[in-house]
Amino acid sequence: MGNADYVHSTTTNVVESAHRVAVPPPQPFLKSLTSSLKETFFPDDPLRQFKNKPPSRKLVLGLQYFMPILEWGPRYSLEFLKADLIAGITIASLAIPQGISYAKLANLPPILGLYSSFVPPLVYAVMGSSRDLAVGTVAVASLLTASMLGDEVNAKENPTLYLHLAFTATFFAGAFQASLGILRLGFIVDFLSHATIVGFMAGAATVVCLQQLKGILGLEHFTHGTDLVSVMRSVFTQTHKWRWESAVLGCCFLFFLLLARFFNKRRPKLFWISALAPLTLVILGSLLVYLTHAEKHGIHVQVIGELKKGLNPLSITDLAFGSQYLPITIKIGIITGVIALAEGIAVGRSFAMYKNYQIDGNKEMIAFGMMNIVGSFTSCYLTTGPFSRSAVNFNAGCKTAVSNIVMAMAVMITLLFLTPLFHYTPLVVLSSIIIVAMLGLIDYEAAIHLWHVDKFDFTVCMSAYIGVVFGSVEIGLVIAVVLSVVRVLLFVTRPRILALGNIPNSMIFRSVDQYPNANLVPGILILEINAPIYFANSSYLRERISRWIDEEEDKLKSSGETSLQYIILDMGAVGNIDTSGISMLEELKNSTERKGLKLVLANPGGEVMKKLNKSKIIESIGQEWIYITVGEAVGACNFMLHTFKPKPMTVNGSETWSDNV
Numbered sequence: 001m002g003n004a005d006y007v008h009s010t011t012t013n014v015v016e017s018a019h020r021v022a023v024p025p026p027q028p029f030l031k032s033l034t035s036s037l038k039e040t041f042f043p044d045d046p047l048r049q050f051k052n053k054p055p056s057r058k059l060v061l062g063l064q065y066f067m068p069i070l071e072w073g074p075r076y077s078l079e080f081l082k083a084d085l086i087a088g089i090t091i092a093s094l095a096i097p098q099g100i101s102y103a104k105l106a107n108l109p110p111i112l113g114l115y116s117s118f119v120p121p122l123v124y125a126v127m128g129s130s131r132d133l134a135v136g137t138v139a140v141a142s143l144l145t146a147s148m149l150g151d152e153v154n155a156k157e158n159p160t161l162y163l164h165l166a167f168t169a170t171f172f173a174g175a176f177q178a179s180l181g182i183l184r185l186g187f188i189v190d191f192l193s194h195a196t197i198v199g200f201m202a203g204a205a206t207v208v209c210l211q212q213l214k215g216i217l218g219l220e221h222f223t224h225g226t227d228l229v230s231v232m233r234s235v236f237t238q239t240h241k242w243r244w245e246s247a248v249l250g251c252c253f254l255f256f257l258l259l260a261r262f263f264n265k266r267r268p269k270l271f272w273i274s275a276l277a278p279l280t281l282v283i284l285g286s287l288l289v290y291l292t293h294a295e296k297h298g299i300h301v302q303v304i305g306e307l308k309k310g311l312n313p314l315s316i317t318d319l320a321f322g323s324q325y326l327p328i329t330i331k332i333g334i335i336t337g338v339i340a341l342a343e344g345i346a347v348g349r350s351f352a353m354y355k356n357y358q359i360d361g362n363k364e365m366i367a368f369g370m371m372n373i374v375g376s377f378t379s380c381y382l383t384t385g386p387f388s389r390s391a392v393n394f395n396a397g398c399k400t401a402v403s404n405i406v407m408a409m410a411v412m413i414t415l416l417f418l419t420p421l422f423h424y425t426p427l428v429v430l431s432s433i434i435i436v437a438m439l440g441l442i443d444y445e446a447a448i449h450l451w452h453v454d455k456f457d458f459t460v461c462m463s464a465y466i467g468v469v470f471g472s473v474e475i476g477l478v479i480a481v482v483l484s485v486v487r488v489l490l491f492v493t494r495p496r497i498l499a500l501g502n503i504p505n506s507m508i509f510r511s512v513d514q515y516p517n518a519n520l521v522p523g524i525l526i527l528e529i530n531a532p533i534y535f536a537n538s539s540y541l542r543e544r545i546s547r548w549i550d551e552e553e554d555k556l557k558s559s560g561e562t563s564l565q566y567i568i569l570d571m572g573a574v575g576n577i578d579t580s581g582i583s584m585l586e587e588l589k590n591s592t593e594r595k596g597l598k599l600v601l602a603n604p605g606g607e608v609m610k611k612l613n614k615s616k617i618i619e620s621i622g623q624e625w626i627y628i629t630v631g632e633a634v635g636a637c638n639f640m641l642h643t644f645k646p647k648p649m650t651v652n653g654s655e656t657w658s659d660n661v
Contacts, residue, residue: 021609023610066363067127068127084405087397087406088402088403088404091389092407092410094278096114098278099137106142106143114411115415116380116383118408127370128401129363131352132351132390134407138383140204143226147474148331148336148473153325161325165320167381169336169381173333174374177372178369180341181365192338192480193460195480196480199480207227208434212432213235215431218246218428221238226468253428257433258436260273268395271396272396289301289303302427304422308419309416310416312415313379314378314379343387344364351394387441464477492531494540499512500527504519509526521637526630527570533574549595549597568600568630569602570630572605577607582612585612599625600633602626
C-alpha cells in the first residue's frame with residue numbers, strides 16, 4: 001500500500017470514529033418551496049388552529065381570528081364592564097380636547113378630531129387584539145399630514161380640496177396597513193428600529209412644540225415649514241404682532257398642565273388628575289373667554305369658533321381617486337401608515353407585556369387598516385394607538401377593548417349635544433395641550449441608554465432627530481431608515497470572523513477575544529463565520545480568511561512555533577449558502593492547498609450540507625474532512641499532525657498539499 005493510500009485509509013478510520021455529518025434527505029420541490037415560504041411568512045402558523053376541525057368550527061375560528069371580540073365577548077362580565085366604563089370615560093375626557101387639538105395641528109377642521117375619536121375606536125374594539133390600546137389621532141401623523149399635504153395644497157386657500165386629499169391619504173394608509181397584515185409583511189415595519197423611532201418621535205415632538213408658538217403668541221400668519229430655522233425666523237420677524245394676552249394665558253395653562261403631569265409622575269395612582277387636566281382647561285378657558293367677552297373687547301384671544309353638531313357625515317364620495325394629486329396621496333398614505341403602525345404596535349406590545357399577554361402584530365395591522373379605511377369613508381383622518389391615551393386607559397384599569405366603545409359613546413354624546421360649548425375654547429389652550437403631550441415623546445433617557453449600549457444606534461437616533469428638526473419630517477425619516485438599512489447591509493456584507501481557542505480542560509472552543517484563557521491549537525487555525533454566506537459577502541470572507549491565514553503563518557514563523565497545517569472553518573452560524581458562497585469555498589480550498597494547508601469544515605447545517613452535496617464540493621473537500629463539531633475536527637487534525645508530517649510539494653511551479661510521510 002502506497003503512502004497516500006495509507007494516509008487516506010488512516011484518515012477515513014479517524015473520521016469513522018467521529019460522528020458523520022449528514023446530508024438532509026431530498027424533498028419534493030413543491031414541498032420544499034411550501035415549507036420555505038411558510039417559514040418565511042408564517043412563522044406562527046396561523047392555520048394550525050384550523051387543522052382537523054369541522055367546517056362549522058373553522059368558520060367560527062376564522063371569524064374570531066379577524067374579529068377577536070367574538071372570542072372574548074361571550075366571557076365578558078359585569079366586573080369588566082365597571083372597569084371599562086371608568087376607563088372609557090376617563091380617556092374620553094382626554095380624547096375630546098386632544099382630538100380637537102391634533103385636527104388643528106393637521107390644518108383640518110377641529111370637528112374632524114371628534115369624528116376620528118368616534119368611528120375608528122368602534123372598529124378597533126371589534127377587530128383589535130390589544131386590551132389596553134386607546135385609539136385616536138396622534139400628533140406625529142397630524143404633523144406629517146400638514147407638512148406633506150401642505151406642500152401641495154394650501155389648506156386656507158382651498159380647504160375643500162385639502163380635506164378631500166386628507167381623506168384619500170387616510171384611505172391609502174388604511175389599505176396599506178391592512179395589506180401588510182393580510183400578506184404577513186409586517187417585517188417591513190421592523191426597518192423602523194427602536195433607535196429610529198426614539199429619534200424620530202423626539203424630533204417630531206420638538207417640531208410640534210415649536211409650531212405651537214403660533215398659538216401661544218397669538219400669531220395669525222405663520223410659516224408652513226417645519227424646520228427649526230423657518231419657525232424661529234417666522235416667530236422673531238413678527239415680534240410686533242405678539243399678543244401678550246395670549247402669551248400670559250398660554251404660560252398659565254402650560255404651568256397647570258405641567259403641574260398635573262408632575263403629580264401623575266410622583267403619584268401614579270392620581271393619574272386621573274393628569275387625564276382630566278386638558279378637559280378642565282378647555283372648560284376653564286371657554287368660561288373665561290365667554291364671561292369676559294375677550295374676543296369682542298379687543299383682547300386678541302383666538303377661539304375655535306362654531307363646531308357642527310351631529311355624527312360623522314359620509315365622505316366616501318369625497319375620496320379623490322381621479323385627482324391629479326393621487327400619487328401624492330398614495331405617498332402620504334404609505335408614509336403616515338407606516339409611522340402609525342410602528343407607534344401603535346409598539347405601544348400595544350408595551351402594555352401587553354405589563355399584563356403578561358401577547359398581541360398579534362398581523363391582526364393589529366388588519367385592525368388599524370380597516371379602522372382607517374372605514375374612517376376615510378366617515379369623515380375621519382388617520383388614527384392609531386397613541387401612547388398618552390393608552391397610558392391613561394391602562395392606568396384607569398381597563399380590562400378589554402370595550403373601553404374604546406365607552407369612549408366612542410362619550411364622543412358621540414359630545415357630537416350630538418355638546419359641540420356648541422366649544423365655540424369659546426381659546427386656541428392657546430389647544431396649543432398648551434399639544435406642547436405638554438409632546439414633552440412625553442422626547443425620551444432623553446432612552447437616548448442616553450442607546451449611547452451606553454450601542455453607539456451606532458445612538459447615531460441613528462440623533463440623525464433622525466437632527467434631520468426632523470433642521471430639515472423636515474420626511475428628511476429625518478429617510479435619513480434614519482437609510483442608516484438602519486446601511487447597518488443591516490453591513491451586518492450581511494461584513495460579517496465577523498473570530499479565531500477560536502480551546503477552553504482549558506474541556507472540548508469547548510470559543511473566541512479568544514471573549515475568553516483570553518482559551519488556548520490556540522498548535523498547527524491549526526480555527527475560524528468561526530458568524531453569518532450566512534451570500535454573494536454580498538463571499539468576496540469579503542475569502543479575503544478576510546486569507547488575511548487571517550497569512551497573519552497566522554507570519555506569527556508562527558517569527559516565533560519558531562509549529563507551522564500551520566490545517567484551517568478549520570466553524571460553520572455553525574452559517575444558516576445558508578448560495579452559489580457564490582460555494583464558489584468561494586472552492587477557491588479557498590484551492591488557495592489553501594497551494595500553500596500546503598488543508599481546509600476542514602466543522603458543524604455545517606442541513607441547508608448548507610444539502611447545497612454542498614448538490615454542487616459536488618463535498619467530494620472536492622472530502623467527506624473525511626467535514627466534522628460535526630469543532631472538537632472532533634481538532635481531534636482528527638491533531639491525530640494527523642502527530643502521525644504524519646505533511647509537507648508541500650511543487651507541481652507545475654506551485655506548491656500543493658502532499659501526503660508524503
